[in-house]
Amino acid sequence: MNPNETPILTIEDLVVKFNLRGRTLSAIREASLCLYKGESLAIVGESGSGKSVFTKSFMGLLDANGWVDSGTIKYKDYDLATFKSEKDWLKIRGKEIAMVFQDPMTSLNPLKTIGKQVREAVVKHQGLKGNEATKAVYEILENVGIDEPQKRYKQYPFEFSGGMRQRVVIAIAVACNPEILICDEPTTALDVTIQAQIMELIGALQRKYQLTVVYITHDLGVVAHVADRVAVMYAGDIVEIGLSEEIFYDPRHPYTSALLASLPQLGIKGEPLYAIKGTPPNLFKKVEGDAFAFRNEKALKIDFVERPPYFKISETHYAKTWLMDARAPKVERPKTIELLRERSAK
Ligand SMILES: Nc1ncnc2c1ncn2[C@@H]1O[C@H](COP(=O)(O)OP(=O)(O)O)[C@@H](O)[C@H]1O
Numbered sequence: 001m002n003p004n005e006t007p008i009l010t011i012e013d014l015v016v017k018f019n020l021r022g023r024t025l026s027a028i029r030e031a032s033l034c035l036y037k038g039e040s041l042a043i044v045g046e047s048g049s050g051k052s053v054f055t056k057s058f059m060g061l062l063d064a065n066g067w068v069d070s071g072t073i074k075y076k077d078y079d080l081a082t083f084k085s086e087k088d089w090l091k092i093r094g095k096e097i098a099m100v101f102q103d104p105m106t107s108l109n110p111l112k113t114i115g116k117q118v119r120e121a122v123v124k125h126q127g128l129k130g131n132e133a134t135k136a137v138y139e140i141l142e143n144v145g146i147d148e149p150q151k152r153y154k155q156y157p158f159e160f161s162g163g164m165r166q167r168v169v170i171a172i173a174v175a176c177n178p179e180i181l182i183c184d185e186p187t188t189a190l191d192v193t194i195q196a197q198i199m200e201l202i203g204a205l206q207r208k209y210q211l212t213v214v215y216i217t218h219d220l221g222v223v224a225h226v227a228d229r230v231a232v233m234y235a236g237d238i239v240e241i242g243l244s245e246e247i248f249y250d251p252r253h254p255y256t257s258a259l260l261a262s263l264p265q266l267g268i269k270g271e272p273l274y275a276i277k278g279t280p281p282n283l284f285k286k287v288e289g290d291a292f293a294f295r296n297e298k299a300l301k302i303d304f305v306e307r308p309p310y311f312k313i314s315e316t317h318y319a320k321t322w323l324m325d326a327r328a329p330k331v332e333r334p335k336t337i338e339l340l341r342e343r344s345a346k
């Protein structure tokens, strides 16, 4: 999608399934994505759309009842979709691709001091020992905005606030020198002011270490200012992808427009906030046509029958919707999107 660059990670037609009480659910349905070195990409979509499952499949972190059914995940010389053993994944996890989760306590050991946990990453991935390792830990803690690192080194996770714990998790992830940092709803559990600080910290570390960052969020508003590109996920597929401004000001898939229209920041004074009607399709069954058709008032006949391909809007912008087909009737842009465009033009 950025023809001048080679992607660092290329996912093609990925299918991920889960077995649940004898029945099979398709959580990811032939999703494709290219990730470019040094970019920040946001994956947005409602809860349950497959954001976590999609990215966990790049790290061998799928739950035991899940598997990659088909498709490829190319990273360097590997096809991660063929990885089976923990031994394979240890080459990738942390070192090449690292992940920060919503709840920092899932990544931190409550029984070990913060210093010890950061130190383990420093010893293992930077090969430092003794005093040098200790000094590196102090520096890393300061780097992520933790004051009094000498004192903090000796404290346990419970002595840290949620925001500070997330800073430590990010510090550990970055200390492993990964190429790609995946942040799965890193600020969802934190209050708004802390949210902004954590996003800022990730951005600063990205620039400093030239990381490739994937932000996962259900809230488009959080990533508006930090992501170069946005991928919109719906029912296990990426239905639209483009530069941030293309997604925000020129959305083409009706689901993307609906997501934008339901942003609280974009509410129109005096009118109730828009909410997307209906529920996503049942993934235990095969989805026919456009998975969003049943929730789309303007759906065409073909939307219920045939799955749309990607239509190209620009070199960087693609959307999987029949509305982009030359034969489709013209649909007016929702009012909120027009408002966004007007505001941005000022
Ligand atoms: N271990 C599991 N067993 C069965 N279904 C699962 C499992 N993990 C995830 N899923 C299903 O996969 C879909 C995508 O989930 P997830 O990736 O967690 O969504 P998101 O991160 O976008 O909120 C959901 O329908 C969810 O119920």
Ligand SMILES: [Mg+2]
Pocket (backbone or CB within 6 Å): 051, 052, 053, 184
């Ligand atoms: Mg999730």
